[in-house]
Amino acid sequence: MKSARAVAHTNIALVKYWGKRESSPADLNLPAVGSLSLTLDRLRSETTVAPADQDSFHLNQEPASGEVAAKVLRHLDRVWQAAGHAGARPTCEVRSHNYLPTAAGLASSASGFAALTLAAAAAFEYDPGRPALSALARRGSGSAARSLWGGFVRLDRGVLPDGSDCRAYPLQPQSFWDVRLLIVHTEKGPKAIGSTAGMQRSRDTSPYYGPWVDTSEADLAAAEAALAARDLPVLGDILEHSCFKMHACMMASRPPIVYWRGATLDVIHAVWRLRAEGLRGYVTSDAGPHVKVLCAEDQAEELAVRLRAVPGVHAVDVVGPGPDPTVEVSA
Ligand code: PMV
Numbered sequence: 270m271k272s273a274r275a276v277a278h279t280n281i282a283l284v285k286y287w288g289k290r291e292s293s294p295a296d297l298n299l300p301a302v303g304s305l306s307l308t309l310d311r312l313r314s315e316t317t318v319a320p321a322d323q324d325s326f327h328l329n330q331e332p333a334s335g336e337v338a339a340k341v342l343r344h345l346d347r348v349w350q351a352a353g354h355a356g357a358r359p360t361c362e363v364r365s366h367n368y369l370p371t372a373a374g375l376a377s378s379a380s381g382f383a384a385l386t387l388a389a390a391a392a393f394e395y396d397p398g399r400p401a402l403s404a405l406a407r408r409g410s411g412s413a414a415r416s417l418w419g420g421f422v423r424l425d426r427g428v429l430p431d432g433s434d435c436r437a438y439p440l441q442p443q444s445f446w447d448v449r450l451l452i453v454h455t456e457k458g459p460k461a462i463g464s465t466a467g468m469q470r471s472r473d474t475s476p477y478y479g480p481w482v483d484t485s486e487a488d489l490a491a492a493e494a495a496l497a498a499r500d501l502p503v504l505g506d507i508l509e510h511s512c513f514k515m516h517a518c519m520m521a522s523r524p525p526i527v528y529w530r531g532a533t534l535d536v537i538h539a540v541w542r543l544r545a546e547g548l549r550g551y552v553t554s555d556a557g558p559h560v561k562v563l564c565a566e567d568q569a570e571e572l573a574v575r576l577r578a579v580p581g582v583h584a585v586d587v588v589g590p591g592p593d594p595t596v597e598v599s600a
Contacts, residue, residue, distance in 0.1 A: 270359050272319040273391035273598045277383035277416045278591035280306040281561050283508040284492045285515040288468050298408045299435050302485035303426040305492050306415040310591040313368050314380035318392040321362035328365050344409045345389050352395035370586050382409030383416035391596045404436035419443040419592040443590045446499050449569035451562040452586040453576050455532035464556045467526050474523040481518040505551030512553040530558040532581025539579045548572050
């Protein structure tokens with residue numbers, strides 16, 4: 270094997286993924302719905318996979334153990350198996366660094382598993398092309414499948430039981446539309462529940478899960494058309510609808526899944542108030558209390574200043590569309 274280093278940028282879904290299809294084995298990790306995302310500039314994971322005497326995983330320069338390290342090593346096994354090499358996987362040293370906002374709370378699994386997949390595949394001299402690597406990254410984390418490209422990306426739900434058609438592809442490149450995403454960090458409480466367990470609970474108990482799944486393809490088609498037309502108000506309307514529909518599905522689970530805090534709602538209302546004043550921002554939010562706001566480049570700074578003034582807001586990061594991942598191999 271070789272030594273390889275990959276850099277992949279994180280992404281935020283504009284049309285959300287929540288819920289998994291039945292699959293065998295379960296770790297095929299097949300989403301019940303397709304999704305559409307924006308890859309972000311600056312916010313990234315850098316991961317190196319190198320041959321070593323024993324397996325190890327360092328995250329942000331600290332040795333990791335337990336389930337965190339086990340998930341990474343299991344993913345190395347998947348990449349090795351996919352590569353079809355004979356024999357046992359060589360032992361590896363994996364080092365990963367996340368360049369994500371210091372206020373934290375932004376999931377690193379998308380960029381992390383994308384970078385790990387790319388670095389491991391290159392280290393194992395496996396090059397099936399980015400679509401197949403996207404399907405492999407999906408098995409580490411659904412959202413990671415989308416971080417295989419910069420710009421605007423779609424992850425298809427797919428129909429095949431082996432998941433080979435459940436992979437992402439680029440819709441529009443980084444340069445297509447100079448929008449901004451504001452990441453509004455609000456106060457954190459204990460996390461309600463991890464995404465995998467939360468998705469399972471919604472599927473098993475939420476009366477809104479069926480309608481959520483049934484209506485998502487229409488949202489995707491509408492969002493794709495609005496994106497192609499660079500129509501911010503129409504895309505903004507769809508992204509808010511997808512976000513609130515996902516959170517409604519979560520909240521109607523038993524027991525309820527509520528990721529929002531008081532400040533989350535205060536920010537959402539502030540964005541809507543500012544919109545009525547002509548600052549056109551559109552909100553979305555994931556499995557946590559932070560709010561992300563999509564807006565035009567020329568209104569981003571003004572919106573950021575106004576949102577920093579909302580009580581409970583710790584920080585606002587302003588980020589643009591991000592690039593494709595990169596991979597470097599050394600002997
Ligand atoms: O793939 P995961 O486990 O990071 O789940 C992602 C779930 C959401 O962030 C809530 C939505 C999305 O599409 O990214």
